[in-house]
Amino acid sequence: MTPMSDVMVLLLTFFMLTATFVKEEPVKINTPGSVSEVKIPSNNLLTIYVERNGKVFMSMDSPQTMENLAREMIAEGKLNLNAQELEAFKQVPMFGTPLNTINGWLQSDDRNGILTKDPSAGIPCDSVSDELRIWVSAARKANGDKMGLAIKADRRTSYKVIKNVMNSLRDIDENRYNLITSLKGVEE
Amino acid sequence: MAKKGGSKQKKMNARVDFTPMVDMIMLLVTFFMLCTTLLKPQTMQISMPSDKDDIKDEQRSQAKASESITILIAGEERLFYFRGKPEEAAQNLKETQYGKDGIRKVLMEMNVAALAKVEQLKKEFETRDINEESKKEYNDRLSEIRSGKGTPTVIIKAADEATFENLIQVLDEMNICSIGKYVIDKFADSDKALLEPKGVKFAQN
Numbered sequence: 001m002t003p004m005s006d007v008m009v010l011l012l013t014f015f016m017l018t019a020t021f022v023k024e025e026p027v028k029i030n031t032p033g034s035v036s037e038v039k040i041p042s043n044n045l046l047t048i049y050v051e052r053n054g055k056v057f058m059s060m061d062s063p064q065t066m067e068n069l070a071r072e073m074i075a076e077g078k079l080n081l082n083a084q085e086l087e088a089f090k091q092v093p094m095f096g097t098p099l100n101t102i103n104g105w106l107q108s109d110d111r112n113g114i115l116t117k118d119p120s121a122g123i124p125c126d127s128v129s130d131e132l133r134i135w136v137s138a139a140r141k142a143n144g145d146k147m148g149l150a151i152k153a154d155r156r157t158s159y160k161v162i163k164n165v166m167n168s169l170r171d172i173d174e175n176r177y178n179l180i181t182s183l184k185g186v187e188e
Numbered sequence: 189m190a191k192k193g194g195s196k197q198k199k200m201n202a203r204v205d206f207t208p209m210v211d212m213i214m215l216l217v218t219f220f221m222l223c224t225t226l227l228k229p230q231t232m233q234i235s236m237p238s239d240k241d242d243i244k245d246e247q248r249s250q251a252k253a254s255e256s257i258t259i260l261i262a263g264e265e266r267l268f269y270f271r272g273k274p275e276e277a278a279q280n281l282k283e284t285q286y287g288k289d290g291i292r293k294v295l296m297e298m299n300v301a302a303l304a305k306v307e308q309l310k311k312e313f314e315t316r317d318i319n320e321e322s323k324k325e326y327n328d329r330l331s332e333i334r335s336g337k338g339t340p341t342v343i344i345k346a347a348d349e350a351t352f353e354n355l356i357q358v359l360d361e362m363n364i365c366s367i368g369k370y371v372i373d374k375f376a377d378s379d380k381a382l383l384e385p386k387g388v389k390f391a392q393n
Contacts, residue, residue, distance in 0.1 A: 001206055001207075001210070002206070004210065005206055005209065005210045005213065008210060008213040008214060008217060009213060011217050012213055012216050012217050012220065015217060015220030015221055016216075016220055019220050019223055032352060032353040032356040032357070033356075034230065034232055034356050034359070034360050034363075035360050035363055035364060036230055036231065036232040036233075036360070036363055037230060038230065038231050038232065038233055039230070039231070040230070040231045050352070150231060153352045154352065155351060155352055155353035155356075156351050156352070156353065157351060157352040158348060158349070158350075158351060158352075159261070159346045159347065159348055159349070159350040159351060159352065159354070159355060160348035160349075162352050162355065163346070163348070166236060166372075169236075170236055175235050175236045176233070176234075176235045176236075177233075177234065178231035178232065178233050178234075179231060179232045179233075179234060179356065179359075180230070180231050181230050181231065181232055181356055182230060183230045
């Protein structure tokens with residue numbers, strides 16, 4: 001018995017240390033399966049989420065990079081956050097409201113609820129107002145050339161929205177990015 | 189009186205029962221195992237052509253008519269393709285489906301030479317040690333084959349009605365069929381007109 005429990009404890013510590021828990025995402029996104037086996041870069045990554053109904057959200061991987069992004073946005077005069085709101089912004093798992101409502105969103109208690117339920121949530125990304133472009137170029141400025149870019153979209157999202165996102169990225173010369181998928185075998 | 193308790197010390201059983209602890213650990217191990225392996229996201233790297241039109245036109249003119257194929261992704265899981273020039277699209281247009289018997293067969297047929305080379309390359313590297321250097325060489329040679337002479341050029345056009353999954357499925361086929369030259373292009377009105385006789389419905393806008 002003792003050798004077995006020894007091994008067990010070892011295994012347990014191994015799995016505990018290697019475990020990387022995915023941040024709780026307020027919006028459920030089912031990624032499509034693909035045979036591609038490229039791993040995603042783990043740090044300094046900007047993820048653009050596209051939810052099933054076409055709402056666009058964004059997140060950075062760490063509070064530090066989130067802060068850089070917020071400070072850059074404030075420096076450009078696009079955002080106006082007080083210290084408390086900045087602190088809240090650093091900690092959110094993902095954000096995505098039009099720029100003019102972001103202060104109200106940061107002060108509210110039910111941030112995730114607003115993202116999922118409010119029909120006006122989501123970063124505007126069409127020909128009328130393209131705030132995604134502002135966010136991504138600010139993130140690029142704030143976090144440098146090494147910053148990776150990934151799009152995580154739901155499998156049932158209409159291509160119309162994806163096209164808008166891709167066009168916005170193309171407009172600001174972001175031509176290399178990753179599409180996040182889940183692994184699937186090749187059917188022979 | 190004082191000696192009464194001292195000599196009557198209880199004999200403790202030195203063996204402690206570990207079973208509940210092992211049970212717990214087993215449970216935890218399973219929990220962590222499932223958590224770590226299931227939540228590793230995969231990605232697919234793509235580079236889009238930049239917006240500068242001169243580059244685009246150059247690439248387009250490079251593609252020979254016999255080596256180019258246009259894939260049209262429509263809504264409702266429908267998929268069309270035509271080979272050759274866009275001017276002759278109407279007579280070459282064919283409907284197909286996703287998966288190995290559909291679009292993959294078509295692409296494989298167009299890319300036989302490169303696929304054979306890839307197989308050969310895989311065999312060659314099977315016996316070699318895996319290290320950074322050989323990996324790099326393998327990838328370099330793979331991408332050389334993929335974009336080499338005689339490989340098809342694929343133009344992917346997706347309608348607004350298509351889903352993200354459809355696009356990924358098509359991009360996947362590029363990977364499987366070892367096609368290095370592909371672009372995602374705009375779905376133009378002429379493509380719409382091409383598909384409408386086939387009973388594909390488009391939203392008005």
